[in-house]
Amino acid sequence: MAIIRLGGELLMIRQAGQGENPYWSIPGGALEPGEFATEALVREVKEETGIVVLDPGKVAFAAQVDDRSLGWFATVWTFDVAAWEGVIDVHDPDGLVLEAAWVPLEEACRRLDLISWQPLTTRYLRGQLEPRPLWFRRVHPDGREEWL
Numbered sequence: 001m002a003i004i005r006l007g008g009e010l011l012m013i014r015q016a017g018q019g020e021n022p023y024w025s026i027p028g029g030a031l032e033p034g035e036f037a038t039e040a041l042v043r044e045v046k047e048e049t050g051i052v053v054l055d056p057g058k059v060a061f062a063a064q065v066d067d068r069s070l071g072w073f074a075t076v077w078t079f080d081v082a083a084w085e086g087v088i089d090v091h092d093p094d095g096l097v098l099e100a101a102w103v104p105l106e107e108a109c110r111r112l113d114l115i116s117w118q119p120l121t122t123r124y125l126r127g128q129l130e131p132r133p134l135w136f137r138r139v140h141p142d143g144r145e146e147w148l
Contacts, residue, residue, distance in 0.1 A: 001026050001027070001028035001041075001076060001077070001078040001079070001121070002026055002027045002028055002041055002044070002045050002053065002056075002078075002079055002081050003026060003060055003078065003079065003080045003081060003121070003124070003125070004026075004027070004045070004049075004051060004053075004081045004084055005081075005105075006102050008104060008105050009102040009103055009104055009105065009108075010026070010102070010103055010104075010105055010108040010125070011026070011027065011049060011051065011088075011100065011101075011102060011103075012024045012025065012026060012027075012100065012101060012102075012103045012108055012111065013025060013026070013027050013048050013049060013090075013097045013098075013099070013100045014097070014098045014099045014100075014101075015048075015092075015096045015097045015098060016096065016098060017096055022098055023111075023114065023115060024103070024108075024111040024112070024114075025111075025112065025115060025118065026078075026112070026118075026121065027044055027045045027048045027049050027051075027100070028041070028044055028045075028048075028076075028078075029044040029047075029048070029094075037077040037079075038056045038079070041053060041056050041077070041079055041081075042056070045081075045084075046091075047091055047092050047093060047094075047097075048090065048092050048097045048100060049088055049089075049090060049097075049100040050086055050087060050088050050089030050090060050091065050100070051084050051085070051086045051087075051088065052084060052085050052086045053081055053083075053084050054082075054083040054084055054085060055081070055082040055083035055084075056079045056081060056082070057079055057080045057081045057082030057083070058079070058080050058082070059077060059078070059079055059080075060078045060079060060080040060121075060124050060129075061078050061120055061124060061129060061132070061133075061134075061135060062075065062076065062077050062078070062133065062134050062135070063075070063076050063078075063120055063134070063135040063136065063137060064076075064134070064135075064136050064137070065117060065137045065138075065139075066136075066137070066138040066139065067117070067137075067138075067139040068139070068141070069139055069141065069143070070139075078120070078121060078124070080124075088100045088101065088102075105125065108125070109122045109125055109126060112125075116139075116145075117137075120135055135147065136148035
């Protein structure tokens with residue numbers, strides 16, 4: 001996942017899979033075989049937004065997420081991108097990204113708050129995330145959420 005800023009705005013994408021309602025998030029996606037997380041970051045941001053990441057910057061946080069109700073177990077790397085160039089021009093080969101836009105930071109946080117798997121991102125953006133190299137989140141079959 002990529003945190004990309006322009007002044008007081010955050011780069012966001014509006015996306016939806018088949019049968020899903022569109023929602024706003026930050027750019028990101030899955031690694032291809034043999035791809036490092038930073039390489040996937042550069043590729044996904046370019047595909048989803050047209051922006052070219054020049055320097056991935058620091059890892060804002062990493063999290064392992066176990067949400068079998070959604071059918072996935074993943075390690076998510078979120079980078080606070082240090083340098084980028086370009087203009088918004090969406091060319092998502094998966095066809096999931098509907099648009100990309102610069103969104104004022106507080107509005108971006110409100111949009112991210114609507115996504116169950118984005119609480120660390122909003123806490124980070126608001127300066128409320130305790131420093132820790134790795135977070136663990138498990139969603140139990142009964143819907144109970146556990147942070148370890």
